[in-house]
Amino acid sequence: MVLELALPTTNTVVLARAAVDATLGVAGVAGISRGRYAIARTFGATGAVIEGVQITEVDAGLHVEVHIVVALVPIPPLAAAVRAAVVGAFYRLGAAVTSVDVWVDALYLTEGQEGGR
């Protein structure tokens, strides 16, 4: 007997992973945070968990929450860049994003160290 599991049409783990990769590619992002006051996680149907990104389905598309650690760079343009990167990554995967909330949970307080993983 074959048991078929109903998987969601859009794999949220794939999207969350794409959001993490896109965010880490933005200059000034020093890392992904789990969340300062509550852990932000995306759970997949197969048990996979991506921390630091939370995706919620809303009427018009997806609401994304990204928790980051940033270097000593101006935050508003950095947040805009993160937002654009996440929207771009989701667009390439065929998912519509309504909003991207950027949470700066911590600052990387060593000057001259920015970007990448």
Added chain:
Amino acid sequence: MKVLNRVLSLLLLLALAAAALLTAGLASGVVTVSRVRQAWPYAPIEAIAHDLSKLGPDRTPPVVVVALVIAVITLALAVRELMPPPRRARTLLLPKGGQGMTEVAFGSLDELAEHSAESLPGIERVRARVNMAHRALRVRCKALVSPYADLATTGPALEQRVKEQLEHLTGVPVREVRVRATVQDERASRKVR
């Protein structure tokens, strides 16, 4: 000191409210002079109570109204004094720029203020607390300053550095940086830079 001030102001407000209510009671005839004498047998108080009970029909209403207004105001202030002070929000919500919010943990801004202040020569240790009020940031710092540092220049430099760093990172203006400096003991161990 803060607690003592609050207790003292609370006692003062309650005393004022009691005096106002007593005045209203005496003027309106609800409280009699003999009852005041029983409660507080003190000649000046008795004289005041006697005068208030004999105001006459034309002066009684305004005195009662004013006394009741004072009683209400002082009781409201006393209740306000008893309320806990408002807590700082956990995150600073930056002005909206696009689809979504940008939030920065106040704790990380505290750390930034401390880090930028401690990078100045002569500053040994700093504890900072960043707050948002009227669309601007306010910072309170407690700094431990080296005994060999010039306080006249170190204090303003610290204020300037913290202000610049916070404004640079958040884009939100810093209205005030309040620094309370303590000079370190000469024999205490110091940072090697």
